[in-house]
Amino acid sequence: MTPLLEVRNLKTFFFTDGGITKAVGGIDFSIHLGETLALVGESGCGKSMTALSLLRLVPSPGRIVEGEILFKGDDLLRLPPIEMQRIRGNRIAMIFQEPMTSLNPVFRVGDQIAEVLQLHRGLNQGAIAEQTIELLHQVGIPEPELRSRDYPHQLSGGMRQRVVIAMALAGKPQLLIADEPTTALDVTIQAQIMDLLDRLRTERSMATLLISHDLGIVAENADKVAIMYAGLIVESATTEELFNHPLHPYTEGLLACVPKLGEEKKRLAPIPGQVPSAANLPAGCSFRERCPYAFSPCSKKQPSLQETSPGHFVRCWKYQ
């Protein structure tokens, strides 16, 4: 079966006075209908830029410099802007990481959802009003009739995030890109939103690219996981496999620094050191300076992605 989305060798760079920042350094992944792929990785590693690249919304001075983004077989990078616009919000929708970037502060939130419905679904006024309330209700906003008349600043952080989720779902997308969709939400509402997304996935075979740093959310909702580091995918596998048999030293470190409930209050164990600046990557493996296992080949060349067992890929000299 051909995947709904297939990304091949995607590269997105920023061209600044300070040099070139390789935010996305050449990544491949695919998502099938009804499937959820989680993209996980340290802050600044290029997750949001990957997401924005899919919609061709990379802000300048950033640019997609190479690659293919096949959506149902068509390369999105070759579509004329007008067709791309039709796909955006309709067949591919995105929940942005910071809700205020996608909400207009001077319009009521209900009207902003209604606009999406009008644009992409061509419903009549009555149906639009009804759908707007229904969507707000689905994302767990109490008294949606009243709340739809609020301006964004009158809502709490988590309510804004839910409004943005409602907007993304309004167009009935086949592919949902969810960039940290539940970071501002407490666990009970988080569970409710993830249930809603799961329902849409079964009812409409909606596929999801889930960006999250919450490994609990990832473990419970993703079919596959891709771990990103400094603009590259360094490991990918099914969720089971990845959590049970992490191979890359970065993945290992990531799993080790989860604060667990009920654990002794001790110092957390972050991975030592910093992510290298994407403008200034060291030669060889980008993780080498923080890696407890680094040995001589690591400083020479970036390792390639190797399939160690069926469907389990890792980019590390230990497995070359």
Add this chain to the structure above:
Amino acid sequence: MKPLLEVSSLSKSFQVKGPLGTGRKQLLAVDQVSLHLHQGETLGLVGESGCGKSTTGKLILRLIEPDSGSIRFDGSELSGMSQRQLRPLRREMQMVFQDPFSSLNPRLKVGELIAEPLQIHRLAKGAQLRSETIRLLKTVGLGEEHLDRLPHEFSGGQRQRIGIARALAVKPKLIVADEPVSALDLSIQAQVINLMRDIQQEFELTYLFIAHDLAVVQHISNRVAVMYLGRIVELAATDTIYRAPRHPYTEALLNAVPVPKPGKTRRPPLAGEIPSPLEPPSGCHFHPRCPYAKQVCREQRPELVDIGSGHLSACHFHAEVGRFRRS
């Protein structure tokens, strides 16, 4: 010892318009909240989205005006002070905002953003200003090469760290940190939490730490307060509240924490509709979703009382809570 911060019966309501733009309604966002913080202590504040955590934080710093209640900070009563009288105290109390995108001036470079509070409060200038700015950037895991970048050139998590560096710059006594690490990935979350603990020890800093991630709150807090629809429903020492919660909402929250183990056994979400703060349920606000609720819960607001050694709970049946705890 007198607490550094003592908040009593703080309340705030907002006006919300009705469906057709007519008929105003009152939204009681913060309902008689009382809490205190000793110097060097961290109080975690958790609760459902929209329950009034950010509003409480902003009220304490007088970024919005309370309807009633008192806020005593370091010996002074803040409520009733004019903004001018407040100015010298501003340096002592800082806030890390929940939404880093809208709280950073988009036209200022990062170096300027962090230097700004140092300049306003005349804490450094010239070469020292620059070195102090770089030191602050490094403490939050950024570096000198970021000085000349604008906020939009950073990822979400990087922007959040700029907000933290700004708050730390003036060495305040109290920091209200509103979801300071929610946008950060785990490793940096761990770094920032460790950092916050280190500078807390060094400068006897006091934190009101607002978050919805219970595991994170547990790591940093000495005590935890749980809020539900504008009210504090439970407050106790961290270990106690996690081991033996005495409010059904706290218990439900603990039950809902996702575990990083694959297997797709999602926990059932908390039963019942999320109630509206515009028309909160009568009596105990939590009763429609509470497995322990009886008639009295519909009729009478439970007071927040000490149920033993400083453990506060606002539940008519606090002694029964624990029956539904899943591990």
